[in-house]
Amino acid sequence: MGLFSFLSQELAMDLGTANTIIIHNEKVAVDEPSIVALDQHSGEAIAIGKRAREMQGKEHNNIRTVRPLKDGVIADFNAAEKMIRGMIKILPQPKFFSPSLTMVICVPSGSTEVELRAVRDSAEHAGGREVYMIYEPMAAAIGIGIDVEAPQGSMIVDIGGGTTEIAVISLGGIVTNKSIRIAGDELTEDIVEYMRRQHNIKIGERTAEQIKIRVGSALPELETPPDDFIVRGPNQMTALPIEVPVSYQEISHALEKSVSKIEAAVLAALEQTPPELYADIVENGIYLTGGGALLRGLDKRLTDKINIPFHVAENPLLSVAIGTGIALKNRHRGLPYLLR
Numbered sequence: 001m002g003l004f005s006f007l008s009q010e011l012a013m014d015l016g017t018a019n020t021i022i023i024h025n026e027k028v029a030v031d032e033p034s035i036v037a038l039d040q041h042s043g044e045a046i047a048i049g050k051r052a053r054e055m056q057g058k059e060h061n062n063i064r065t066v067r068p069l070k071d072g073v074i075a076d077f078n079a080a081e082k083m084i085r086g087m088i089k090i091l092p093q094p095k096f097f098s099p100s101l102t103m104v105i106c107v108p109s110g111s112t113e114v115e116l117r118a119v120r121d122s123a124e125h126a127g128g129r130e131v132y133m134i135y136e137p138m139a140a141a142i143g144i145g146i147d148v149e150a151p152q153g154s155m156i157v158d159i160g161g162g163t164t165e166i167a168v169i170s171l172g173g174i175v176t177n178k179s180i181r182i183a184g185d186e187l188t189e190d191i192v193e194y195m196r197r198q199h200n201i202k203i204g205e206r207t208a209e210q211i212k213i214r215v216g217s218a219l220p221e222l223e224t225p226p227d228d229f230i231v232r233g234p235n236q237m238t239a240l241p242i243e244v245p246v247s248y249q250e251i252s253h254a255l256e257k258s259v260s261k262i263e264a265a266v267l268a269a270l271e272q273t274p275p276e277l278y279a280d281i282v283e284n285g286i287y288l289t290g291g292g293a294l295l296r297g298l299d300k301r302l303t304d305k306i307n308i309p310f311h312v313a314e315n316p317l318l319s320v321a322i323g324t325g326i327a328l329k330n331r332h333r334g335l336p337y338l339l340r
Contacts (some may be wrong), residue, residue, distance in 0.1 A: 008129075010102045011106070017067070020084075030087050032048065035056060068161060072179075100129040103128040106133070106164045133339040135174060138337045140313075144305055153169070153281050154170070155269070158290040159291065163179050164182055165178075168273050187255050191251065203236070215251050217296040218296065219252055220252045231244045286308055289319040299311070
């Protein structure tokens, strides 16, 4: 650290479709939902993160809530910039000057040049002077303690909010990767659709998210099943309130199609893997990270189907952010996986 290090602020940001996590001084400083509430007339941000999520679905004409990221990439440039700026403001700020920001931001491995540009521009507009990027599966691998620069194959399946990133990593680079736009958001939509079709009940995104957390499952049979979850909402036909108990077996049925697609994508990535690296993966197993890794029974289902052990990371929700923070700390080493 140089004499003027206090004049700069260093941030590692996992800019996710569902949540944004900022690591500052090697600690999680911000962990908020990726949502912003905007004033319809002035376009200014009224609230970000948890406060904005509380407003979601309850807005009047003067307020709209926006999730600036869709499928892991920026869909609303203006809202993304306001959200990033608002989240940076949550951090402790020096009193007398505005420090220059160095940022490392996580991006999906399937991002196009245009999408990378959008992330960089949003970060620069929000005050970033030096902006680096790192692909999500690489950050996840670093975050769970894998030596990514070793001549050894490691496979990561990172199931986020907008995308599932599957990558084989060796010698500090991504050898094969597959990025599919089926992840947490898609599973939430499956639940909304299922409740409408099966129980004639209309529910919002937040309720579907709760159902997924309480009784979400990738298997119809679990050793330690969760209790049924009571869902309240209007009947679609009569608009009268109804209560429906929902079991994990039902939700495993509702999520079947999407989970099968994630399975197929893992198999497709394995097919493209060179034999030497494939042997390493069979020996070490495959690592599950991201919020989707918490889906009950997913590791067992994938292990049984693919015949390679799947391990859920110790802290799947923070793996990517922690890895991004480590990359930020070591950026002076000229790391091959940091994009300028």
